[in-house]
Amino acid sequence: MEAHEVDAITGRFDHATLPANVKTGRDVWIERRASFARCRSAYRPGCVLGDRVRVHAWTTFNIEPDGSVEVGDDTVLVGATLLCAGRIRIGRGVVVSYGVTIADCDFHPIDPAARRLDAEANAPAADRSRRPPLVPRPVEIGDDAWIGIGAIVLKGVRIGRGARIGAGAVVTGDVADGVTVAGNPARVVAAGEVPR
Amino acid sequence: MTAPTGSRIVHDWFPQPLPTNVVLGERSWLYSAYAFVHCRSRRPVAVRIGADSGVYHGSFFDLGPDGEVDIGAFTTVVGAIFATDGRIAIGDHVMIAHEVVLADGFAATPDAPALGRPAVASRGEAPVIEIGSNAWIGMRATLLAGARIGRDAIVAAGAVVDFEVPAGAIVAGVPARIVGSCTARP
Numbered sequence: 001m002e003a004h005e006v007d008a009i010t011g012r013f014d015h016a017t018l019p020a021n022v023k024t025g026r027d028v029w030i031e032r033r034a035s036f037a038r039c040r041s042a043y044r045p046g047c048v049l050g051d052r053v054r055v056h057a058w059t060t061f062n063i064e065p066d067g068s069v070e071v072g073d074d075t076v077l078v079g080a081t082l083l084c085a086g087r088i089r090i091g092r093g094v095v096v097s098y099g100v101t102i103a104d105c106d107f108h109p110i111d112p113a114a115r116r117l118d119a120e121a122n123a124p125a126a127d128r129s130r131r132p133p134l135v136p137r138p139v140e141i142g143d144d145a146w147i148g149i150g151a152i153v154l155k156g157v158r159i160g161r162g163a164r165i166g167a168g169a170v171v172t173g174d175v176a177d178g179v180t181v182a183g184n185p186a187r188v189v190a191a192g193e194v195p196r
Numbered sequence: 197m198t199a200p201t202g203s204r205i206v207h208d209w210f211p212q213p214l215p216t217n218v219v220l221g222e223r224s225w226l227y228s229a230y231a232f233v234h235c236r237s238r239r240p241v242a243v244r245i246g247a248d249s250g251v252y253h254g255s256f257f258d259l260g261p262d263g264e265v266d267i268g269a270f271t272t273v274v275g276a277i278f279a280t281d282g283r284i285a286i287g288d289h290v291m292i293a294h295e296v297v298l299a300d301g302f303a304a305t306p307d308a309p310a311l312g313r314p315a316v317a318s319r320g321e322a323p324v325i326e327i328g329s330n331a332w333i334g335m336r337a338t339l340l341a342g343a344r345i346g347r348d349a350i351v352a353a354g355a356v357v358d359f360e361v362p363a364g365a366i367v368a369g370v371p372a373r374i375v376g377s378c379t380a381r382p
């Protein structure tokens with residue numbers, strides 16, 4: 001895909017710069033360049049937005065140096081907080097609603113002793129390079145999936161094509177094509193057909 | 197940072213000084229005095245933040261007249277709302293993620309009454325919410341009155357807790373259940 005000019009960036013308050021490694025397709029709409037203020041990916045590109053992707057003001061791309069995010073054509077990101085240390089791939093025609101968090105990493109160790117070192121390395125005056133290594137597991141969201149308001153999608157999750165994630169769901173495991181899940185932890189509440 | 201109490205934080209955009217009953221430890225970091233815009237505590241120390249701890253954007257201390265929050269050292273509060281007219285105690289090396297709420301049913305409206313608690317000077321009761329050292333509270337978890345999170349324990353993303361979580365346990369879900377242990381993993 002070639003890099004294109006972003007179609008429209010609205011808001012005179014928006015003084016941020018789009019990072020050079022954010023690659024955008026045709027007719028992409030980004031409401032707020034500051035959505036990419038924490039895109040620290042070392043990859044080129046580190047973030048790829050397909051054609052006609054719409055990124056609303058509440059969306060933020062928080063990408064660590066080793067992370068990369070790919071968003072398919074016609075996807076709408078209304079209010080996604082993307083926390084990426086490895087790889088997050090969102091398909092085509094996906095709708096991600098307000099207040100959704102998608103994280104491909106726990107960002108802290110489970111082991112109490114390692115966690116204590118992490119807490120010390122994260123202190124305001126400490127050296128963050130001493131943090132224990134992040135252990136990401138890729139997240140993949142299939143074409144035409146819907147992610148409801150306030151849902152949380154955690155590391156290693158594969159959401160199938162046309163799946164529906166209910167508002168407030170916490171998704172910890174894979175979701176099959178076309179099904180609807182809801183709740184914390186998310187459970188299947190309706191089977192469904194995969195849209196064509 | 198280490199601003200003396202009652203002074204302005206150097207980097208602050210909010211044009212008010214820190215309340216005089218807020219104490220910041222050495223090398224601690226607080227994003228703004230805006231965190232105390234709903235802090236109505238009359239306690240001698242309403243909020244104590246220990247050394248080397250960070251309290252970041254989106255954290256708020258919505259305290260009633262008797263509210264009190266004690267945060268230890270090397271603790272990170274990415275973004276939590278503390279709403280209480282009692283005492284919330286948080287240990288050392290605790291990590292609290294974004295959009296976490298710790299609330300005991302008190303709402304910090306301007307005319308909120310004290311919840312019939314003893315007078316400020318005489319109160320020495322146990323905390324309404326307690327987080328042990330080295331615990332980790334995941335994003336958007338809710339801790340209600342009665343939540344006592346043991347040492348090293350993990351509260352998973354979005355969990356709602358109002359009970360005592362044993363040391364080293366992992367709890368998740370609404371309502372939260374114990375789903376594992378972070379010391380003896382399966």
